[in-house]
Amino acid sequence: MNKMRKILFLAMIAIFATGSLYAQKSVLKDAKRAIGNDLNEARTLIKQATTNPESATEPETWKVWGDIGNKAFDNERTLEMLGKQSNQQAMFEGLLESYRPYLVADSLGELPDEKGRVRNPELEAAISDAEELRTKLQVGEERFFRFGLYLTMYADSL
Numbered sequence: 603m604n605k606m607r608k609i610l611f612l613a614m615i616a617i618f619a620t621g622s623l624y625a626q627k628s629v630l631k632d633a634k635r636a637i638g639n640d641l642n643e644a645r646t647l648i649k650q651a652t653t654n655p656e657s658a659t660e661p662e663t664w665k666v667w668g669d670i671g672n673k674a675f676d677n678e679r680t681l682e683m684l685g686k687q688s689n690q691q692a693m694f695e696g697l698l699e700s701y702r703p704y705l706v707a708d709s710l711g712e713l714p715d716e717k718g719r720v721r722n723p724e725l726e727a728a729i730s731d732a733e734e735l736r737t738k739l740q741v742g743e744e745r746f747f748r749f750g751l752y753l754t755m756y757a758d759s760l
Contacts, residue, residue: 630657633666637673644670664707665728671699672731679738697735704728 629651636644648667651657674696681688707728 661707661711667703
């Protein structure tokens, strides 16, 4: 009878732990979905995931946080490129907001797993996102601050 209680107790703990882990993965998925719709909601959700011990050590959690900052930057940059009113401070805060989480995702991705292997799919994603940000910033600067004027003058002689 006592063994049966222990088994039942351990089964309940396992179910609870699985439910908790599933809930954190659900929060992460909800944050990913919210990036396209509401960045403040995405920020709230990802902050919950970064404070939870199960998801705080996952590189994907931090990459999503970086993606939120990247999206904030991209939204303002797009407005600016279209000639609409943009918020420069929000644009550069978004760029800054993406930097630290990408670094954390990179460092967590370099930790060896249970078998001692270092497998980091987040590193490639973070590097490509950083390169994309760099390219967007460079192209944006060129479009906003470069101006070329070409004149062709025709004459019979010099």
